[in-house]
Each structure stands twice: as structure tokens, then as C-alpha cells.
Amino acid sequence: MAYIELKDVSYRYPYTKEQALKNVTYSFERGKFYGIIGENGGGKTTLCNLIRGLIPHFYLGRLKGEALVDGVDVRDWDTGEISAKIGYVFQNPFTQISGIKETVFEEVAIGLENLGVPKDEMIERVINVCEMLNIEDLVKNNPNELSRGQRQRVAFASIIVMDTDTLVIDEPTSQLDPEGTESVFEIIRSLKESGKTIILVEHKIDLIAEHCEEILVMQGGKIAMSGPTKAILSDFGTLDLGTMIPATAVFGHAMKEAGKPLADIPITLDEAVELVERRGE
Amino acid sequence: MAIEVKNASFVYPNGFKALENINIVINEGERVAIVGQNGAGKTTCVKMMNGLNKPTEGDVIVDGMNTKDKTTAFIAKSVGYVFQNPDEQIFNSTVRAEVEYVLRYFKLPEKEIKERVKRAVQLTDIAGYLDINPLDLPYPIRKFVAIAAVIASKPKYIILDEPTAGQDKHGTETLSMMISELEKDGVTVITITHDMDFAVANFDRIVAMSQKKIIADGNAKEIFWNEDIVSRARIKKTQxxxxxxxLNVPGEVLFCEELVEKL
Structure with missing residues (x-):
């Protein structure tokens, strides 16, 4: 059975005319890593809001169709219960950070505190996550006095620490440098390997190509295309849907155009190296 | 005409030293990208160029004026700065009012305001949002609103702090087009970016910063094919x-067409 199942879902935010989601049907399976890509305004964040139950519990508006998480409609989920199941890292770290805690440590601990996790366990979990995200030197700082990149990592930590089965992550690296970006992807990869379901919105297409198993391309509130990462990102037509494809895929198509075709269109660096080296054989 | 940073250091009031002995000259008409790790000093450095930060040692000279002798508002007429976070500079209730704000403040003739707004809006592709409250727009579009407001004020130098953050394909393409149009208008564009493809594709000169200092300054090949610089500045080559x-392809390749040709 599908873990998260969307059946003909349409949704309109309050006071807007245009539907933000239009007849979306899709099944997410447990334990897989999904990448949601596509143009801004295409419905990526709205889809995340729905899966996390913020639609319809926080954003009212008009929801049609069925959206089932673990067999239960999001309308019937209690927001507290669903938040223990699905962690959501917001796009804007300013939205995520509570603003009521005076240190990074307390900020990261806030969710566990609310769940009543015993103190010793809470401290251990917070420290582990802060080390993992390389913010252990910041634990005593005020979250409101951090740089955007640091805040993004604190917001991420405060969700990872909850150890939910599923993580919905909306552009976690938009404010990070290449090294910070890679470390976030490494963490996401290890979360995936520990069996979690990951749903990630991201524009950095090279990293999507490297890590995700399935891709959804959102455009104008619809799923314009979906399928295995390789099929979607090696297709030149994907560019017409308002999203990039990896530089290596563009390279693969350019080689073909130039009459030097590779055996396949690569979407990652490793694939490209292998395909070029195999060309002479 | 140029921005000249001479032996400049900067210490924040709390004692944190963010820049050490920076020397750089940016000439009119250049396109310069500043790259390097978060915390390297990039933003502090460009804020010195438009007078938001006055160097605690050394000097910054903008078109012959020492920033220490002028107000930030005065320097900002020549050097426009678009903040990394657009919300630090947006405060009007419609996009139109935001883009026009400085022009109205300086009481420019109505015709001129119209023309400048038109150009700025065209370059940033925000014509569809003029009557909307900027706060109702998504972050990447708000960023374009902030950029448009700075373009409309017609500075000679424009500094863009991480313009590609959160941008989709269309947004990134709009930025590239905007930068080449600004060049035609004779505007010098300086950017801070983590997006190496964007830097390589749009900027002739790349400045690498690491730990409060400029460690390299040259064209894209000189920077990205110097392994020492790449590792010290914690940057990445393009894919x-x-x-x-x-593949051991010679010739310091950075672009797709070059690589296809050589294989």
C-alpha cells in the first residue's frame, strides 16, 4: 500500500482565484527518496504543506480530493500526531525558528521538550544532531543572531532531532555555500539509508540527480512529469517544463548533436566519466 | 573611475575582525564575482564598497571620494547594494511604490520616473507584479523587486548579494540577461555568489576570498583550475x-561546448 496517497487533489489558498494544486494524483512509497523540482510558483511548497497537514489545518482554503497519509485522510489527522510522523523543514528558516528560545540548544530541543522526552535523552539527541550539522560551536548563541546559512542549519537540526519516519524538506540549501550544501545532502542521504522517507524540494539539479530515486516535476499546480530520476533528468524535454537538467545531461545531448554520441545520456559526474571512457571501446 | 579598496581592514563594534588588509580595484564596466565560503568576509567586503561599512583601517575610494568623508546615502547614489535578504530593504506596500521610492524621494520628473521604472521592471521581469504587496510575493520574486529598486536609482556600480539563491531556471536566465543588459547600459556589476555556473557564465573576473582575505583574483580559468585556490576558498569547479x-582533457575546460569540441 502506498504510504502517502494523493487522489485527484485540488487546492486553493484562501482569498485566491487560482488553484495552487490541480488534480494531483500520486503515490509516495515508504523508504524512498523523492525530489520535487520545477518552476517557482509551480506548487512545490503547496504540495509539501499538504503532505505535512498544514493544508487544511493551518492554511484553510478549499481542498478537494483525497490526501491519505498512512491510510488516514489529512483532514482527519490531529496536527500533533501528524507532526510526530512527518518532519517539515521550511524553506525560510525565519519561519521555522520559534523566536522564543534564547539559545540554539533550546531551539533544537523545543520539539522534544513538547513531546516530554526525558531530559538525559533529550540532551544526548540534541548534542548528536548539532554535531552532525556542524553547529556544536553555536549551541550557546542566540538563534536570532545567526547568519542566514547558520539559521538554515539550526532549523534543519530542530527537525532531524525529532527522528520522524518521514522528512519533507523544502530547499534546505538555498543559503549555503557548496561545502555546506554537500554536507546537508550527506546527512539527508544517511537519513534515507536509515530507512526514512524523504521528500525534498530543491533547485540544485546536480545534487538531485545524484541522490534522489524518483522525481516529480511541478508546473502550474500540476505534476507535469514524474518517474525515475534517470528518465526525467536525461530527457531534454524536461527543460521545457521550467526546470534545469544536470550539466552532464546537457553535455550528453551536445555530444550527440556533434556526432559523437555516448551510449547513454549521463545525469551524474560518475556516469559521464564512465560513458566517455567507454566510448572508444 | 573605479572603486579602490586600499589596505582596508574591518573590525565590527563587538571586536570581531571580519576583514584583513583587503586590496582590490574594480574599474568601471567590469563584471566581478566574489566567491568563497560562508563567513569568508564577502558581504562585509562589499558593504565597504558602498559605504555601509567604513573600513576601520585603510581606505575605500569610490570615483575619487573617500567613503570616510561621505555619508552612506551619498556613496549609495554611485554604488547600489542589493541585500542578500530582500526583506532588509523592502518596505513599501506595492511593488511599484517600492521601485519608485528613491526616484520620488529625489523628486525626479514624472517622465523620467516612468522611464526608469519601465527599464528596471523590464530587466527584472516583474511587470506582472506592480500592484501587488511585495510581502505577498515569494522570496525569489521579492529579490527581483529589491534589484529593480536599485536599478531604477541608476547607480554606476551595482552589487548583488547572492542573487541566484532560490531562483528557478527562469529566474537564473532573467539574471543573466539582466547582467548583460546592465553592461550595455555601462553599469559595473559586482556579485557575491555560491553558484559557480552562474559566476563562470556571467563574470569575466572572479575574486576568491577565504578567512577574511582575498586569496586570488583572475579570470574563471585562473581561479577554478588552480587546485590550491579551489581548496583554500572551499569553492567548486563547474560540473x-x-x-x-x-577525463584529463587539457586546456582548463569550464564550458560544455569546449569539452565537446575536445573529445
Missing amino acids: IGELAKR
């Missing part, structure tokens, strides 16, 4: 550059 390196 095509990395592919060329792994």
Missing part, C-alpha cells in the same frame, strides 16, 4: 570543469 579534470 563540466570537474568532468574535464577527471
Whole structure:
């Protein structure tokens, strides 16, 4: 059975005319890593809001169709219960950070505190996550006095620490440098390997190509295309849907155009190296 | 005409030293990208160029004026700065009012305001949002609103702090087009970016910063094919550059067409 199942879902935010989601049907399976890509305004964040139950519990508006998480409609989920199941890292770290805690440590601990996790366990979990995200030197700082990149990592930590089965992550690296970006992807990869379901919105297409198993391309509130990462990102037509494809895929198509075709269109660096080296054989 | 940073250091009031002995000259008409790790001093450095930060040692000279002798508002007429976070500079209730704000403040003739707004809006592709409250727009569009407001004020130098953050394909393409149009208008564009493809594709000169200092200054090949600089500045080659390196293709390749030709 599908873990998260969307059946003909349409949704309109309050006071807007245009539907933000239009007849979306899709099944997410447990334990897989999904990448949601596509143009801004295409419905990526709205889809995340729905899966996390913020639609319809926080954003009212008009929801049609069925959206089932673990067999239960999001309308019937209690927001507290669903938040223990699905962690959501917001796009804007300013939205995520509570603003009521005076240190990074307390900020990261806030969710566990609310769940009543015993103190010793809470401290251990917070420290582990802060080390993992390389913010252990910041634990005593005020979250409101951090740089955007640091805040993004604190917001991420405060969700990872909850150890939910599923993580919905909306552009976690938009404010990070290449090294910070890679470390976030490494963490996401290890979360995936520990069996979690990951749903990630991201524009950095090279990293999507490297890590995700399935891709959804959102455009104008619809799923314009979906399928295995390789099929979607090696297709030149994907560019017409308002999203990039990896530089290596563009390279693969350019080689073909130039009459030097590779055996396949690569979407990652490793694939490209292998395909070029195999060309002479 | 140029921005000249001479032996400049900057210490924040709390004692944190963010820049050490920076020397750089940016001439009119250049396109310069500043790259390097978060915390390297990039933003502090560009804020010195428009007078938001006055160097605690050394000097910053903008078109012959020492920033220490002028107010930030005065320097900002020549050097426009678009903040990394657009919300630090947006405060009007419609996009139109935001883009016009400085022009109205300086009481420019109505015709001129119209023309400048038209150009700025066209370059940033925000014509569809003029009557909307900027706070109702998504972050990447708000960023374009902030950029448009600075373009409309017609500075000679424009500094863009991480313009590609959160931008989709269309947004990134709009930025590239905007930068080449600004060049035609004779505007010098300086950017801070983590997006190496964007830097390589749009900027002739790359400045690498690391730990409060400028460690390298040159064209894209000189920067991205120098392994020492790449590792010290914690930057990355473009994916095509990395592919060329792994395939041992000679000639310091960074672009797709170059690589295809050489294979």
C-alpha cells in the first residue's frame, strides 16, 4: 500500500482565484527518496504543506480530493500526531525558528521538550544532531543572531532531532555555500539509508540527480512529469517544463548533436566519466 | 573611475575582525564575482564598497571620494547594494511604490520616473507584479523587486548579494540577461555568489576570498583550475570543469561546448 496517497487533489489558498494544486494524483512509497523540482510558483511548497497537514489545518482554503497519509485522510489527522510522523523543514528558516528560545540548544530541543522526552535523552539527541550539522560551536548563541546559512542549519537540526519516519524538506540549501550544501545532502542521504522517507524540494539539479530515486516535476499546480530520476533528468524535454537538467545531461545531448554520441545520456559526474571512457571501446 | 579598496581592514563594534588588509580595484564596466565560503568576509567586503561599512583601517575610494568623508546615502547614489535578504530593504506596500521610492524621494520628473521604472521592471521581469504587496510575493520574486529598486536609482556600480539563491531556471536566465543588459547600459556589476555556473557564465573576473582575505583574483580559468585556490576558498569547479579534470582533457575546460569540441 502506498504510504502517502494523493487522489485527484485540488487546492486553493484562501482569498485566491487560482488553484495552487490541480488534480494531483500520486503515490509516495515508504523508504524512498523523492525530489520535487520545477518552476517557482509551480506548487512545490503547496504540495509539501499538504503532505505535512498544514493544508487544511493551518492554511484553510478549499481542498478537494483525497490526501491519505498512512491510510488516514489529512483532514482527519490531529496536527500533533501528524507532526510526530512527518518532519517539515521550511524553506525560510525565519519561519521555522520559534523566536522564543534564547539559545540554539533550546531551539533544537523545543520539539522534544513538547513531546516530554526525558531530559538525559533529550540532551544526548540534541548534542548528536548539532554535531552532525556542524553547529556544536553555536549551541550557546542566540538563534536570532545567526547568519542566514547558520539559521538554515539550526532549523534543519530542530527537525532531524525529532527522528520522524518521514522528512519533507523544502530547499534546505538555498543559503549555503557548496561545502555546506554537500554536507546537508550527506546527512539527508544517511537519513534515507536509515530507512526514512524523504521528500525534498530543491533547485540544485546536480545534487538531485545524484541522490534522489524518483522525481516529480511541478508546473502550474500540476505534476507535469514524474518517474525515475534517470528518465526525467536525461530527457531534454524536461527543460521545457521550467526546470534545469544536470550539466552532464546537457553535455550528453551536445555530444550527440556533434556526432559523437555516448551510449547513454549521463545525469551524474560518475556516469559521464564512465560513458566517455567507454566510448572508444 | 573605479572603486579602490586600499589596505582596508574591518573590525565590527563587538571586536570581531571580519576583514584583513583587503586590496582590490574594480574599474568601471567590469563584471566581478566574489566567491568563497560562508563567513569568508564577502558581504562585509562589499558593504565597504558602498559605504555601509567604513573600513576601520585603510581606505575605500569610490570615483575619487573617500567613503570616510561621505555619508552612506551619498556613496549609495554611485554604488547600489542589493541585500542578500530582500526583506532588509523592502518596505513599501506595492511593488511599484517600492521601485519608485528613491526616484520620488529625489523628486525626479514624472517622465523620467516612468522611464526608469519601465527599464528596471523590464530587466527584472516583474511587470506582472506592480500592484501587488511585495510581502505577498515569494522570496525569489521579492529579490527581483529589491534589484529593480536599485536599478531604477541608476547607480554606476551595482552589487548583488547572492542573487541566484532560490531562483528557478527562469529566474537564473532573467539574471543573466539582466547582467548583460546592465553592461550595455555601462553599469559595473559586482556579485557575491555560491553558484559557480552562474559566476563562470556571467563574470569575466572572479575574486576568491577565504578567512577574511582575498586569496586570488583572475579570470574563471585562473581561479577554478588552480587546485590550491579551489581548496583554500572551499569553492567548486563547474560540473563540466570537474568532468574535464577527471577525463584529463587539457586546456582548463569550464564550458560544455569546449569539452565537446575536445573529445
